[in-house]
Amino acid sequence: MPSMRPSQYAMQQRADGGPFLRFDNGEARGLSEEELEAIESGEYNENDFRGPTHVYYSDVPLPNNAPGWHLILMVTPDYATIYPIIARSENSEYGKPKYDNIKSIVVTAPLYGDYTYPTDQDELDALLGLLPAGLTKDWRYGLGFHYEYRYILQALNDLEGVDTLILHGGPGNSDAKIKGNEFYLGVERLERLRRSLDRLTQRHQRETTADKKLVCYTGLLHKADPQLHPPRERKLPSDLLANLVTLGSVAPRLSSKDQKQVAKLAQQSVPALAKSAPKTLYQLKSEIELITLGELIEVYRRMLESNASESKWQSFLSEHPFVLDMAFGYPVKMISEQPYVGGKNLRGQGGQYSDFLMAAKATGNLALIEIKHPGQDLLGKAYRKTFVPSYELSGSVAQVISQRSVLQKSISNLTDTDDHDERVYAHAVAAIVIIGRTPSKIGEQRAFEQYRNSLKDVLVITFDEMLGRLEGIHQALTPKPPVAHLPLSDEDLPF
Numbered sequence: 001m002p003s004m005r006p007s008q009y010a011m012q013q014r015a016d017g018g019p020f021l022r023f024d025n026g027e028a029r030g031l032s033e034e035e036l037e038a039i040e041s042g043e044y045n046e047n048d049f050r051g052p053t054h055v056y057y058s059d060v061p062l063p064n065n066a067p068g069w070h071l072i073l074m075v076t077p078d079y080a081t082i083y084p085i086i087a088r089s090e091n092s093e094y095g096k097p098k099y100d101n102i103k104s105i106v107v108t109a110p111l112y113g114d115y116t117y118p119t120d121q122d123e124l125d126a127l128l129g130l131l132p133a134g135l136t137k138d139w140r141y142g143l144g145f146h147y148e149y150r151y152i153l154q155a156l157n158d159l160e161g162v163d164t165l166i167l168h169g170g171p172g173n174s175d176a177k178i179k180g181n182e183f184y185l186g187v188e189r190l191e192r193l194r195r196s197l198d199r200l201t202q203r204h205q206r207e208t209t210a211d212k213k214l215v216c217y218t219g220l221l222h223k224a225d226p227q228l229h230p231p232r233e234r235k236l237p238s239d240l241l242a243n244l245v246t247l248g249s250v251a252p253r254l255s256s257k258d259q260k261q262v263a264k265l266a267q268q269s270v271p272a273l274a275k276s277a278p279k280t281l282y283q284l285k286s287e288i289e290l291i292t293l294g295e296l297i298e299v300y301r302r303m304l305e306s307n308a309s310e311s312k313w314q315s316f317l318s319e320h321p322f323v324l325d326m327a328f329g330y331p332v333k334m335i336s337e338q339p340y341v342g343g344k345n346l347r348g349q350g351g352q353y354s355d356f357l358m359a360a361k362a363t364g365n366l367a368l369i370e371i372k373h374p375g376q377d378l379l380g381k382a383y384r385k386t387f388v389p390s391y392e393l394s395g396s397v398a399q400v401i402s403q404r405s406v407l408q409k410s411i412s413n414l415t416d417t418d419d420h421d422e423r424v425y426a427h428a429v430a431a432i433v434i435i436g437r438t439p440s441k442i443g444e445q446r447a448f449e450q451y452r453n454s455l456k457d458v459l460v461i462t463f464d465e466m467l468g469r470l471e472g473i474h475q476a477l478t479p480k481p482p483v484a485h486l487p488l489s490d491e492d493l494p495f
Contacts, residue, residue: 019087019140022056022069023119052076053117055124057139059089070095072143075127077114081106082135084144098144100157105144106166107131132167132187134194149197152190156183210235293474296320300467304437310373314338314355317371324356324369326469327432327461331361335424354403359424367430368407370400374463378436378448387447393435397458400431431458438462 053076056069074081082105084098097103109115118124128137134149136142145153156162164182167190175186214234221229300323303316314337317323321334339357356369372392379387389397411426439445452460 016061018061019057019059020061021121021124021139022058022064023124024054024056025117025119053119055118055139057085057087059087059094068095072139073124075115075117076109077116078109079106080109080115080127080131082143085142087140087142098142099153101159101163102153102156102165103163104165105135106164107135108166108168132190134190148201149194151197152193159183293470293477296323297467297470297474300470304374304463304467307375310371313371313373317356321356323466323470324358326466327369327434327459328358328360328367328430332358332367333361335359335366352403352406354400363427364424365427365429366407366411366424367432368400368403369432369434370396370403372396372433372435374435374437376436378439378462379444386450387444389451393433393451393460396433396435397455397460400433400458404429404431428457433458433460434463434466435460436462437464 052074054071055073055075057072058069060068062068070085071083072085073083083103084105086093086096086098088094115127115130116123118127124139125137128139128143131137134145134152136144136146153165156165159178161181162178162183166182166184167187168184169187175184175189177184211234214232217229217232222231299316303312308316318337324334325332335357337356338353340353354368355371358367358369359365360367376392377390378393380390381388407429408426439448
């Protein structure tokens with residue numbers, strides 16, 4: 001048997017017979033000629049010629065003509081208007097509106113037929129019984145919405161200037177619509193909202209019960225004898241995450257801790273997803289890679305704009321070797337950062353080091369990459385009608401050529417692994433210099449292209465060209481919006 005609410009118990013203990021009602025019935029007014037004709041034709045309805053009935057409430061005994069009565073309901077044949085108030089006299093806000101903004105709730109009559117004017121408590125109870133589910137039907141506890149559905153009113157409180165809620169049976173565009181100071185809500189939508197709130201409440205109660213049992217089991221039985229009572233996992237309801245996400249119309253904001261937990265949960269679910277939803281897993285992988293690439297491009301661009309030091313570029317490229325792949329036309333792998341390529345004498349002096357040592361994934365053929373600062377000049381002074389390469393550019397080219405020569409002589413001493421997959425070779429060591437930014441003037445561009453294309457087996461690429469390749473890949477991977485095709489006219493038809 002369900003337990004009695006405190007308010008119900010307190011009501012039964014009252015000795016004064018309260019709370020109390022007062023009915024003010026509208027007086028009959030004078031009849032017009034048209035109304036007299038309606039009476040003569042037999043189409044007379046006394047409700048058509050009366051003013052509304054007002055129902056007043058008091059939590060304390062009062063004479064009928066005394067102040068202190070509070071209007072809670074107004075009834076006409078076409079609608080019943082509820083005025084929700086705080087109904088308990090011991091409350092300091094007694095008699096004031098129950099809700100912040102919504103002062104009245106109008107329930108239109110066409111849902112059930114015309115309302116009849118209540119003249120006593122029994123007739124009032126019968127009328128209130130016709131109200132939609134979710135509304136309080138016992139005036140003794142205050143009219144309005146049941147406490148479980150207070151969130152509906154809280155949502156409407158966010159609408160500035162709206163003080164009236166109109167419940168009606170009309171479908172379509174008026175089932176949730178703002179018009180002036182009124183909010184129109186269809187009873188079908190109200191019922192859907194009510195059921196959704198009920199489901200949430202029931203789910204929360206089930207989860208709370210299970211959690212309480214788990215807490216007691218862990219704190220008592222498992223604590224007393226872990227072997228006999230091993231730890232239990234917290235069972236999550238089916239579709240828990242899906243339901244939480246779909247409650248709102250936009251993606252929820254997650255805290256840093258929640259974000260890490262979601263990533264961990266997704267990682268743990270990869271084997272199951274690979275079997276149950278491989279397409280979803282592939283899409284997730286693609287989106288992660290696309291977002292990661294976009295973030296990488298943004299960091300690269302900021303480093304260019306901030307004139308980051310050469311050491312920072314060294315660290316950035318070491319952490320993101322994928323960027324170095326842009327310098328090659330084939331798949332590569334990083335072998336070493338700042339590798340020793342040989343050249344030491346008997347005293348251990350004179351050794352040479354490069355910035356990065358790469359190798360082709362398919363053949364193991366080596367490649368040397370020398371990194372210089374993006375701010376380095378590519379060209380020197382003008383010479384007749386062209387420009388000579390700058391000291392930094394020509395020196396970098398000479399440096400990487402020297403490193404390649406030393407590496408080719410020392411390769412047999414530098415590679416000692418027996419693992420065939422890790423073997424590298426100096427079949428034709430590629431030499432790459434990443435330096436500066438592409439000149440903006442046509443004459444300087446011509447001189448730069450003529451110089452770098454005259455080099456034998458040395459590739460010179462600028463930092464902004466590397467950025468352009470990254471952006472090109474990102475653009476190619478980004479999903480394109482569907483193309484809207486124009487309708488064909490008769491002239492476009494082939495026959």
